[in-house]
Amino acid sequence: MLGCRVDALTLNEALEVLGRFIASGKPHYVVTLNAEMAYRAMHDPRFRDIVNRAGLVTPDGAGIVWAARVLGNPVPERVAGIDLVQALAVRAAEEGWRLFLYGGAPGVAEEAGRRLKERHPGLNILGTSHGYLSPGKEEELLKNLKKTSPDVLLVALGSPKQEYWMARHLAGLGIPVAIGVGGSLDVLAGRAKRAPRFMQELGLEWLYRVVREPKRVKRALALPKFMIAVLAEARRTRGRRK
Numbered sequence: 001m002l003g004c005r006v007d008a009l010t011l012n013e014a015l016e017v018l019g020r021f022i023a024s025g026k027p028h029y030v031v032t033l034n035a036e037m038a039y040r041a042m043h044d045p046r047f048r049d050i051v052n053r054a055g056l057v058t059p060d061g062a063g064i065v066w067a068a069r070v071l072g073n074p075v076p077e078r079v080a081g082i083d084l085v086q087a088l089a090v091r092a093a094e095e096g097w098r099l100f101l102y103g104g105a106p107g108v109a110e111e112a113g114r115r116l117k118e119r120h121p122g123l124n125i126l127g128t129s130h131g132y133l134s135p136g137k138e139e140e141l142l143k144n145l146k147k148t149s150p151d152v153l154l155v156a157l158g159s160p161k162q163e164y165w166m167a168r169h170l171a172g173l174g175i176p177v178a179i180g181v182g183g184s185l186d187v188l189a190g191r192a193k194r195a196p197r198f199m200q201e202l203g204l205e206w207l208y209r210v211v212r213e214p215k216r217v218k219r220a221l222a223l224p225k226f227m228i229a230v231l232a233e234a235r236r237t238r239g240r241r242k
């Protein structure tokens with residue numbers, strides 16, 4: 001949509017794909033695309049290229065699910081980063097996939113890891129790091145990642161920082177799966193709350209986040225701009241089909 005690839009998969013199918021990536025041993029990064037990111041990709045060819053070179057792009061957000069329908073290529077369901085991480089934790093504990101958590105304020109990844117292990121006793125978390133490292137400390141992290149070689153790396157630096165980071169470093173690290181998960185570690189650590197289920201179902205999770213964090217309002221403005229661009233593209237493609 002609008003020049004961005006989105007994979008039309010369910011949450012379970014996305015998990016299967018991650019399993020295949022891990023079995024292949026080759027590096028793949030995953031983008032959980034929301035409307036704000038898709039709008040950025042429209043105007044930033046470098047970012048768009050990173051999205052389109054991902055191993056998997058999931059439709060994270062009601063805006064993307066709506067756009068896919070309007071553009072005549074519907075996706076089966078929303079696959080949000082936090083839902084993917086939670087389902088992944090269950091599968092990882094069963095399959096023995098080893099995780100590393102990177103990002104968030106100091107203490108967040110550690111706490112998220114502790115809570116995940118509490119919930120999934122078999123889960124193997126090789127390490128954690130906060131997301132505000134100096135260049136020197138980041139070098140240390142890269143070395144540590146090479147040494148420990150996890151199967152899955154969760155990168156929670158916010159978008160677009162996490163996508164740039166994965167595109168730059170993943171091939172060199174050789175980690176089979178890295179997922180840009182935005183604020184998911186904050187949710188797992190209990191520092192941020194998800195919108196109530198009824199708001200998620202109404203496609204209003206973005207509104208909940210704006211109300212809790214008013215400084216998000218500028219970012220949320222990308223949503224109506226994205227919707228206008230989608231409607232214009234839908235009109236163009238209908239015109240072409242006639």
Ligand code: UDP
Nearest residue numbers: 103104105131132156157158159182183186
């Ligand atoms: N973050 C980070 N390093 C940075 C900038 C941000 O670790 O240099 C973290 C921040 O602490 C937060 C997450 O990235 O946990 C971004 O969360 P947000 O909800 O803004 O993500 P998005 O809406 O982009 O998914």
